[in-house]
Amino acid sequence: MSENTTYIAQWTTQMRRGWLETCIFNVLAHEELHGYGIMLRLQDIPGLGIAEGSLYPLLSRLRLQGLLAVCRVENSPDGPARKIYGLTPRGRQVLALMNDHFERMKRQHQIAQKRSAP
Amino acid sequence: MIAWNPAALDLFNRHCENRRDALLAAGADPDEVFGDWKTLIEAHAAAAGENEIATDRVQRELIDLVAADGGLADPDPEPVAAKPVRRGRAVRAAFGRFRTALLWLFGVALPLGVLAFELLAGFCAEALFDPIPTWLHALLIALVPIANAWALLATRPQRESERAFRIAGRLNGIALGISAYYALQFAIITPFAFIALIFGAGLLPLAPLLAFLSASALRGRLVHAGIRRPFLWPFAGRTIPVRPVTPWYKTALPAFVLLVLLSLPRLAVQIGIEPANDPDPAVRARAVWFLRAFGSRDLLLRKCYRQGENADLTSLLTQKLFGASPTTADAQNAYYRVTGNPYGAVPPPRLKGLRGQELIDSEWFDPALGGDQVAARVRGLALAQSRLDGRVDSASGCAYLEWTLEFRNASKTAREARALIDLPPGAVVSRVTLWIDDEPREAAFGGRSQTRQAYRQVAVRQRRDPVLVTTAGPDRVLLQCFPVPADGSLKTRIGITAPLLVPDAAQGVAALRLPAFAEQNFGGAPKVQTSVWLESDRPALAVGAGLHVESAGNVPAIRGQIPADASAPAVCLQVPLEQPYRPVLSRDERLPADTAILQTLEGPAVPAAFPPALAVVVDGSARMAPYAKALVQDVLGRIPPDTAVCTILARDLPEVLSGIPSADALRFAGGCDNGAALVAAAEWSATNGFAPILWLHAAQPLESGESEALRQIADFSRGQLAIYSHQFGPGANRIAEKLADQRLIRAIPVLAGATDIVDYLQHKAGRWQRERLSGANRPAGVPVGSSHVARLWAADEIAWLSDPNRKIYRAEAVDLAQTFQLVTPVSGAVVLETAAQYKANDLTPADPATVPGIVPEPATGLLLLGGASLLLALRRRIPSK
Numbered sequence: 001m002s003e004n005t006t007y008i009a010q011w012t013t014q015m016r017r018g019w020l021e022t023c024i025f026n027v028l029a030h031e032e033l034h035g036y037g038i039m040l041r042l043q044d045i046p047g048l049g050i051a052e053g054s055l056y057p058l059l060s061r062l063r064l065q066g067l068l069a070v071c072r073v074e075n076s077p078d079g080p081a082r083k084i085y086g087l088t089p090r091g092r093q094v095l096a097l098m099n100d101h102f103e104r105m106k107r108q109h110q111i112a113q114k115r116s117a118p
Numbered sequence: 119m120i121a122w123n124p125a126a127l128d129l130f131n132r133h134c135e136n137r138r139d140a141l142l143a144a145g146a147d148p149d150e151v152f153g154d155w156k157t158l159i160e161a162h163a164a165a166a167g168e169n170e171i172a173t174d175r176v177q178r179e180l181i182d183l184v185a186a187d188g189g190l191a192d193p194d195p196e197p198v199a200a201k202p203v204r205r206g207r208a209v210r211a212a213f214g215r216f217r218t219a220l221l222w223l224f225g226v227a228l229p230l231g232v233l234a235f236e237l238l239a240g241f242c243a244e245a246l247f248d249p250i251p252t253w254l255h256a257l258l259i260a261l262v263p264i265a266n267a268w269a270l271l272a273t274r275p276q277r278e279s280e281r282a283f284r285i286a287g288r289l290n291g292i293a294l295g296i297s298a299y300y301a302l303q304f305a306i307i308t309p310f311a312f313i314a315l316i317f318g319a320g321l322l323p324l325a326p327l328l329a330f331l332s333a334s335a336l337r338g339r340l341v342h343a344g345i346r347r348p349f350l351w352p353f354a355g356r357t358i359p360v361r362p363v364t365p366w367y368k369t370a371l372p373a374f375v376l377l378v379l380l381s382l383p384r385l386a387v388q389i390g391i392e393p394a395n396d397p398d399p400a401v402r403a404r405a406v407w408f409l410r411a412f413g414s415r416d417l418l419l420r421k422c423y424r425q426g427e428n429a430d431l432t433s434l435l436t437q438k439l440f441g442a443s444p445t446t447a448d449a450q451n452a453y454y455r456v457t458g459n460p461y462g463a464v465p466p467p468r469l470k471g472l473r474g475q476e477l478i479d480s481e482w483f484d485p486a487l488g489g490d491q492v493a494a495r496v497r498g499l500a501l502a503q504s505r506l507d508g509r510v511d512s513a514s515g516c517a518y519l520e521w522t523l524e525f526r527n528a529s530k531t532a533r534e535a536r537a538l539i540d541l542p543p544g545a546v547v548s549r550v551t552l553w554i555d556d557e558p559r560e561a562a563f564g565g566r567s568q569t570r571q572a573y574r575q576v577a578v579r580q581r582r583d584p585v586l587v588t589t590a591g592p593d594r595v596l597l598q599c600f601p602v603p604a605d606g607s608l609k610t611r612i613g614i615t616a617p618l619l620v621p622d623a624a625q626g627v628a629a630l631r632l633p634a635f636a637e638q639n640f641g642g643a644p645k646v647q648t649s650v651w652l653e654s655d656r657p658a659l660a661v662g663a664g665l666h667v668e669s670a671g672n673v674p675a676i677r678g679q680i681p682a683d684a685s686a687p688a689v690c691l692q693v694p695l696e697q698p699y700r701p702v703l704s705r706d707e708r709l710p711a712d713t714a715i716l717q718t719l720e721g722p723a724v725p726a727a728f729p730p731a732l733a734v735v736v737d738g739s740a741r742m743a744p745y746a747k748a749l750v751q752d753v754l755g756r757i758p759p760d761t762a763v764c765t766i767l768a769r770d771l772p773e774v775l776s777g778i779p780s781a782d783a784l785r786f787a788g789g790c791d792n793g794a795a796l797v798a799a800a801e802w803s804a805t806n807g808f809a810p811i812l813w814l815h816a817a818q819p820l821e822s823g824e825s826e827a828l829r830q831i832a833d834f835s836r837g838q839l840a841i842y843s844h845q846f847g848p849g850a851n852r853i854a855e856k857l858a859d860q861r862l863i864r865a866i867p868v869l870a871g872a873t874d875i876v877d878y879l880q881h882k883a884g885r886w887q888r889e890r891l892s893g894a895n896r897p898a899g900v901p902v903g904s905s906h907v908a909r910l911w912a913a914d915e916i917a918w919l920s921d922p923n924r925k926i927y928r929a930e931a932v933d934l935a936q937t938f939q940l941v942t943p944v945s946g947a948v949v950l951e952t953a954a955q956y957k958a959n960d961l962t963p964a965d966p967a968t969v970p971g972i973v974p975e976p977a978t979g980l981l982l983l984g985g986a987s988l989l990l991a992l993r994r995r996i997p998s999k
Contacts, residue, residue: 035154036161053183056154060146080120080157080164 016048021062022102023048025087025095032071032086035059059085067091120160120169126176130156133180155183217335218270225266225332229297232325233259242322246307246429249300251384251417258296258377262329265289269336287340291369293333298370299377300326303430381432383414387421388436391444394452397823399794402455403770406788409456421449422461451820454789455770458740460819460849462494462639484534488574490588490596492536492637492850498529499640502607504648504682507972510630512656512693514702514903515618515717515886516910517542517630518970519652520549522611525602525640532601534577535608538637538850540688541593542616542630543867546913547941548906549613549969552585552599552949558611560969561585561947562961563939565932569946572959573598576950584955585610588946591854592843592865594636595941610949613970615906615913615940618693619867620719620884621877626697627659629869635684636848637817647679653972654693662689684848690869699884702903703896704911708937708968712893715911717903722881729879731762731809733799735792736784738769741816743786745846745872749814750781752872764802768795768815793822793853800831800839808838812879813863817849825856832862837921842866844875858943860922888914906970912938920944939964 020042027033027041038059039052062068063085071086087095122130134152141148159179163171236242237256242249250256265286272286304311304323314320390413393405409418423446437443444452453461486493501523508519519542525535541547550561562569566588573586577600590596595612602608618628632650650665657674658667665678680689699719709715734757736742736749757763757778765775767784772795775783792815799811822828832839844866845851854863867883868874877883888911891897912934919931920943928944935945949963950956956963 035158051182052158053155053179056151056158057141057144057146060141060150060154061144063150064145064147076161080160082157082161083154 020048020050020058022095022098024058024062025067025091025098028068028085028087029092029095032084034074034082034084036082038085062091067094120163120171122171123173126171126173129173129176130159130180133176133183155179221266221270221332221335224328225336226263226270228321228325229259229266229329230263232322233263235322246323247303247433248420249303249430252380255377255380258373259300261289262293262297262333265293266329266332266336269333269340273336273339283340287364288369290333290337290340291364291366292373294330294337294366295370295373295375296377297326297330297333299374301330303432305431306434307429383412384417385432385436386412387414387417388433388444389440391418391421391448391452392441394455395448399771399791402791406452406455406770409452410788413456415453415457416467418449418453418456419461419464420467422446422453423466454819455791456788458787458789458816460789460817462492462819463849466494466497486536486639487534487600488577488598490570490590490855491852492538492596492639495639495641496529496533498531499525499527499533499535499602501638501640501646501682502526503609504646506632506648506650506652506680508652509972510618510652510654510658510676510691510693511904511906512618512628512654512695513700513901514704514907515620515628515695515699515719516904516906517616517618517652518548518904518906518972519614519616519633520611520972521614521633521648522609523597524607524609525599526607527602527604530604532603534598534600534639535602536599536639537597537635538590538684539595539597539612540634540636541595541614542633543593543619543865544910544913545593545614545616545633546909547587547595547612547947548615548909548939549611549964550585550587550941550947550949551611551613551969553609554951558966559949559951560964560966561587561939561949562956562963563936563941563945563947564959564961565936566944566946568959568961569948572950572955572961573600573948575959576955577601584951585949586946587612587941587948589858589941589943591851591858592863594851594855615909615970617886617910618695619869620695620886621869621874622882622884624721624882626695627692628695629690629692631867631869632662632680632689632691634686634688635682637850638684646682648682650676650678650680652676652691656694658691658693660692662691665689665691701897701900702907703900704903704905704907706905706908706938709890709908713890714896715888715908716891716897716900717907717911718887720885720887722883727880728758728761728876729810730760731803731806732757732764732879733803733806733809733811734763734765735795735799735811735813735815736765736767736779737792737813737815737818738767738773738784738786738790739816740786740788741847741849742784742814745816746781746784746786748872749784749846750779753812753814753875754778756873756876762806762809764799764806766795766799766802768792772798774798789820791820791822791824792818793824793828796822796841796853797824797827797831800828800835800841803839804831804835808835808840810879811839811841812875813841813843814875815843815845815851816847817845818851818853819849821852821856825853828853828857828862829860832857832860833922837861840864842875842879844868844872859920861917886910909938909940909970913940913942916940916942916944939969 023042023045024038027038033041035055036052039050039055042048042050042055059068063070066088068085068091069088070083072084073081074084075081134148134155138148141151159171159176162179163175168175233250233256236250240248250259268282269286269290272282301308304326307323308327311320311323315324386409390405390409393401394409396402396405421444450461453459484493484496503522503524505522506519507522508517510517521539523537525533527533551558552561553559562572564572569586570588573584576584577586577598584600586598587595597610597612599608599610614633616630618630620628647664652675654674654676657669658676661667661676661678662680664680665676668675668677676691680686701716701718704715704717706715734754742749754765755778763777765777765779767773767775767779768790769785770788770790792813796811796813799813803809803811839862841863843851843854843863854865857863866875866878868878888907890911916931916935919927919934931942931944935942939947941947948961950959950961
């Protein structure tokens with residue numbers, strides 16, 4: 001069992017890393033959010049919780065790749081100013097491709113399941 | 119803003135610097151992330167109500183960051199795998215790069231290079247077949263490397279674009295179709311190309327196959343790079359590409375079919391040439407129609423020069439399926455039948471586009487050298503100078519002309535100059551001179567075959583300096599000079615003895631039609647004019663365009679410039695004729711002693727009348743179209759209505775027209791063999807008391823397949839059948855040449871125009887009568903005329919002796935022609951270079967003292983003395999009253 005647990009743990013980590021970006025894009029597809037807001041939205045999704053500190057390098061990379069952009073900076077009454085992130089047009093295109101791909105994978109998975117059924 | 123404790127800030131900064139490289143490796147901006155982290159810590163401190171960020175706060179936050187991996191997880195972590203697996207991936211990646219390089223090389227660079235090479239050098243077109251006959255072919259071929267390059271660029275990971283994919287897919291299909299077509303065309307030589315690869319060659323013919331394989335590989339790459347969707351029932355579970363590849367029948371097939379359609383004219387030419395030469399006129403006519411409808415004239419012209427160009431699959435299939443393997447001679451005949459133009463009358467074909475060189479390197483090859491046809495024009499050879507000198511002797515009813523021609527050869531190979539010369543009606547060549555080392559050498563006259571054999575021996579084999587003149591049908595001679603040296607010139611001269619024509623015996627006017635080229639194998643003539651200077655015993659009444667009458671030293675002269683090209687109309691001049699004409703007596707030392715020639719002029723024996731029945735053969739060739747109006751108005755329209763007329767239009771199949779046709783009924787197309795129509799006319803003539811046949815035609819460059827049938831009818835008519843021919847426009851008449859010994863075809867002496875034809879048939883013209891008289895029979899008081907009268911008598915005599923019905927006299931005819939130094943149907947004139955050559959060919963060159971000349975020839979002075987003494991002797995014999 002412990003071997004299986006380790007394997008699943010590695011597998012879910014890999015899966016989670018892949019899906020994390022998709023989920024960030026999907027969150028930002030509906031509204032522009034600051035890092036903390038993104039984190040809160042992700043935490044609502046079981047298994048996708050992420051520390052806010054871990055989120056910033058990811059957001060920085062996606063911004064450099066032109067998929068996200070800092071739309072504006074908002075001042076907070078009880079703390080420092082916060083950057084509001086949003087999807088770029090390219091980010092929206094990539095999101096569409098990602099969702100499309102995900103749908104196919106889902107179907108492939110279903111087909112594979114049906115075939116393996118007795 | 120919340121303040122930072124310096125120790126806390128130092129701790130944070132140190133942590134950040136430790137993470138800088140990791141963040142950079144993760145693709146993030148470290149400073150941005152550090153700022154975000156700082157803001158996060160400040161926000162947490164503010165939320166906790168802290169006024170200052172202390173070290174312990176920073177330590178707690180950093181522990182969380184480290185625990186959360188700081189967001190530095192590799193977004194694409196390497197799978198946990200053993201080293202051999204990673205090495206396999208590396209090998210696959212290297213192989214992928216190698217394959218891409220090969221695709222660039224064979225799919226893009228090679229086809230592009232081969233296309234450029236072929237366009238510039240025409241290598242394949244010269245050695246195998248022309249793969250790029252049109253610019254459309256070049257464009258289609260260029261699409262192959264473009265499509266392959268596009269596909270390679272579109273499938274690069276960084277350039278994944280749906281639009282680019284779609285275009286790449288369509289282009290790839292087109293490239294597949296085009297490269298497949300050419301790979302098939304080169305299939306015959308592909309095995310040899312593989313063998314040639316061993317020796318470092320063969321890559322060029324393999325280019326289509328390699329391009330096809332590259333396009334196929336790229337199609338697979340496009341399919342895998344594109345989005346796929348599940349296939350529905352009944353193949354659920356499988357996937358098909360959504361994009362970018364379009365079905366092959368939408369792109370590859372149309373491209374392939376387009377190329378096949380473009381090759382149809384070539385196929386038609388390959389298949390149609392042989393049937394176009396079939397002995398059966400019906401088969402021939404169908405094949406000619408087929409070639410006109412579907413063939414390509416350019417390709418047909420190329421076949422006239424080259425028998426090859428059959429190394430492609432299309433040619434192989436046509437050879438196997440239709441047994442089509444036409445020769446160049448077949449193609450030449452077919453070209454004339456299809457277009458109406460002899461292949462030699464149009465410029466040799468050239469390769470298209472950038473390849474401006476001639477397909478046929480006529481620089482070194484002249485297939486008609488030493489033959490009996492003028493054939494195609496050769497490059498570099500031109501007429502440089504032309505002068506026509508002469509003397510018109512109206513008292514003797516004749517003229518003597520000397521046409522001096524200088525040919526210039528600008529090519530690097532020795533050339534043979536050939537020209538078909540239209541002589542004045544009834545004329546005969548009586549002198550031929552060639553300048554060798556600037557010295558004039560006179561010709562030897564001998565039997566026709568004897569002189570031709572000598573010419574071939576010396577000219578073609580020994581490549582020395584001869585000139586040959588032989589007859590080529592009625593009133594025509596063929597002049598051949600070889601070699602006109604490379605970058606050098608050759609000068610020759612032919613002397614012509616011509617009777618003056620008396621179109622209407624009732625009028626005191628005689629006419630002379632000047633000689634002209636009927637066909638030539640040299641250029642330059644349109645720019646070169648013939649300089650004319652003719653002396654006349656009486657001032658001319660009328661001269662042609664470009665000429666004028668003047669008096670040079672009290673001697674009337676006709677001078678000026680006339681065109682020296684075969685396409686120019688003949689020039690005629692008129693001189694007054696004494697009315698009534700006084701007979702003349704001509705004496706020649708070559709005649710037996712105490713004999714002379716008496717020349718008289720006779721009018722029509724009976725009042726001028728048109729024949730009661732007439733068969734008219736009208737050539738249906740396209741070259742006759744410009745003359746249709748004159749044909750109907752000036753000839754057919756002037757035939758008396760009470761004449762029984764049978765009109766036959768000589769088309770691909772002869773068409774018998776009822777009565778006199780209108781201009782609309784005459785349709786002209788291609789080049790038609792008039793032989794079958796002449797046979798039909800001869801058969802009609804035989805049933806109508808051997809009524810004369812009037813043959814109105816353009817050039818007949820082909821030997822007719824019906825010449826033996828005509829010969830047979832002529833034989834059994836025993837000289838009663840006569841074909842009166844008039845040729846519209848320049849060019850050879852092979853039918854007349856072939857039947858020259860039969861004396862069946864007689865040229866109508868046309869001077870002013872087509873109206874002369876009907877006048878001639880009415881027998882209104884005066885006829886010269888020449889008879890040999892011995893001393894006792896010679897009339898008294900007859901003035902002495904030109905010695906050319908004796909030559910004309912000899913020509914008449916040779917014609918009589920060589921008549922096909924009197925074959926036993928042929929040797930005598932040849933002897934007489936040699937004696938009087940005349941070019942006749944049984945004799946020729948040849949100039950050789952050395953005495954040894956003459957001796958080897960049993961020929962004797964003419965004595966310069968006996969040849970005619972413009973200035974009174976040496977023999978003429980003796981003749982005048984002889985004539986005077988003869989008159990004195992005759993007076994003494996007459997008893998005085």
